[in-house]
Amino acid sequence: MQTEKMAMTFIAFCLPFLGALAAPFLTRVLGHRAAWPLSLFPAAIFLHFWRFLPEVSAGEVVTGGYAWVPAYNVSFSWLVDGLSLAFLLLISGIGTLIVLYSGGYLKGHPHQGRFFSFILMFMGAMLGLVASDSFLMLFVFWELTSITSFLLIGFDHGREASRRAALQALVVTGGGGLFLLAGLLVLWNVTGVTQLSLLLSFGEEVRASSFYAAILVLVLGGAFTKSAQFPFHFWLPNAMEAPTPVSAYLHSATMVKAGVYLLMRLNPVLGGTTPWETILPAFGGLTLLVGGVLAIRQTDLKLMLAYTTVASLGLLVMLTGFGSQHAAAAAALYLVAHSLFKGALFMVAGLIDHETGTRHITRLGGLARLMPVTFAAALLAALSMGGLPPFFGFLAKEEVYAALEGGSLRAIAFTLAAVIGNAMMFAVAFAVALKPFLGPRVETPKAPHEGPLLLWLGPVVLALLGLGAGLFSGLVHPMVSSPLATAIAGEPETVTISAMPHASLPLLLSVVTVALGIAVFLLLERARAAAGRLVEDIGWGPDRGFDQVMTGLVRVSHRLARLLQPGLMEAYLTTTFVVVALALLVPLALYGEWPRLPIWPADAQFHEIAVMALALAGVFGVLSAKNRLNAILALGIQGFAVALLFLLFGAPDLSFTQFMVETLSVVILALVMTRLHLQPRDARPLGQKLPDAAVAIACGLGFSLYLLKVTQGRFDPVLTEFFDLYSKAIAHGANVVNVIIVDFRGTDTLGEIAVVMTTGLAILSLIRIRKGSAAAAGPAGGPSAQAVKEEQQP
């Protein structure tokens, strides 16, 4: 039973990728209606994880998985507790609605199949991320979400802005992922475990470790970039270049919460310290305020929502690090509430855009009568976002204020930040939900009417869930909120807050927030102008900073490449051989390890001396040849003589190979000479030849001395004995050399033949480029042009 469930879970993690494979074919056959069968993939995953609810809400942690690289203690393993499960359900549940929504939103788009494929791949990556138990798997899925998000933001790749936004998101979040990797490696070194579930019991060691600061900075580097915390918030609004289903899914409900997820996951391990409880609330609070102000400034529905998402993420980070009694519960409630209302509002924004052709709030009005269902969904979601009873958002906000309340200066400061931030979000929520729908009708590029079922289903379901969860909080808390809060806090937490208003400080703060929010809403035009002036006065922002960094990076790389790659063969060869000579000679000189002068062997046979003389004659031939072709042949003679020496001294394999290599070298060098139309004679002046000769002599001397030294050392026969013993016994081969190549060190050989193949391809393309340019040069290139045709035929 247990193994069966494990296999089912494994399949659930694979399902999105299978769906991604099937999507293009289904879309080709069914068109936009492919959304219906494709939505079954996330729906099945949702149902599978739904069955975990009884176990997890009883406080159990479900783990499972398979060994991956047992030698390094790396596994493909998952961990499902309250935190993971809440995320898993949100990702698969909202994912189902998003797939349906994409079916309507991109109806008739030529690349709709590709879009489905990308979004399902992203879903798979995100599910893996939040369920990962092993560090490596967490990192792999983390980067996979960055990559799939890159594909989705750049989906409309014909537009410059799309491409820039995609690249920016990839650089910022992918770069942050590298921080995370480093942080995880340090954690591994400190604790010796590679699994999150085991890490949780090492909190004391980690916090006491001298590497704690390093771990903290690295983990926060990953989390803050992913969750768009100030000053890395700029990529998220730019990511709104993506089609709206992507904004609703990745950039509000799921991916941007990965950073928050990580902080929540590690809160029991890293949390509770002064740096944690200072940095997180400080950055979170700042992000909340910056996001709020920037949201007010916008007139584009999606951008307004995007900046409030930044603000909400700030609030979540602030709560995660706040460390007070109710903080974990507040973070848990706000996380769920935000996913529901923000997903719905984004889909509403996309729906308005789809039906009217614009999403500029100033160019919209009076749509309520034409799009009643959309209006209802928008209103319900906005009520939850504004934090009005009995919606789930209200519960979340009450809990937030309960968490922040206190007499200390810190508590008062953060309460103030939360009230101002929430008021601004309140204003934006109702601006998005009311302005386009009420008031006089404004002419829009397209004649609006109610969208199709596929488009309004998602926002309506999410908005109703926000209402239902608030009304039936007695049911929702034990199932979702309490286990979630328990996982964040690392100790049992029970969430009890209900929609029943009760006289308390949080309620008072709520009233203040709503009043302030209404004020901002009524004065929105003026507030927008003020926020706009503020941003313009500041001028420079991190978005421009990103461009400056990237331009600088490209410029430096360009200069470096020009410096290291001048394109002169002579320079490359001289550098290579000078380095070889130095590498051989310097250590010998530095450690005084010069070899003894060898004595002339008394028993040197005549034929051995003859072969050596032959080699010397070859070298002399190379040096004295008037003609390059002769020099190549003479080099071949020298090579053959060396091959004979190998044969005489008992290395038949080596000798055999040397013979073949020499033969082919002569052939290929001769071909290169004729192909490149080199001068038959080397006509360089002596001034150029002498330095080359010096380098050559230094190299030769270095090799000779080195070989002498090696042969004069004591020979360690351990490898010889090993291979003699085992080559026949376990690898069934008597030729030790070949057995090493194909069996003992077969993986090396696999790499080597891949290199041989790649080198071949590279040389082939270089030759073809040359041919192409020769053909383009004019009539002289006639035969070459024929050769090109000849090349292309096979």
Added chain:
Amino acid sequence: MNTVIFRTLAPFLTALMLLFSVFVLLRGHNEPGGGFIGGLIAASALAIYGIARGIRPVREALWFHPMTIAAFGLLLACIAGLVSMLAAVPFMTGLWIYPSLFGVEVPLSTVMLFDFGVYLVVVGAVTSIALALEREDI
């Protein structure tokens, strides 16, 4: 080089060398030889044919583009490694079977398949370079 004797002899020489290269490949496990050397011999054989008759006959005789042959060799080598995973042992573990052909026990192994892959990569890569360099009019 363009003598009648050479042009006449080249095909026979090439055929013999190709046969020899396969022989060297197969004996490699127990005596000097193996995929690398065998591949180099085969490449020289094709080079001789090319020098004698020009590159078009070589290309026609090979049927596939030499790079395709090299890629196929790399694929074979990878498959040889992966087969052991199917048998639930780590990647690249040598597996041996001893089927009996006409009453003679013939040892076959994934190692041999791997060596054959090495052979094809070397033949393909070296030949494609040599053929690309050679001029049509030689």
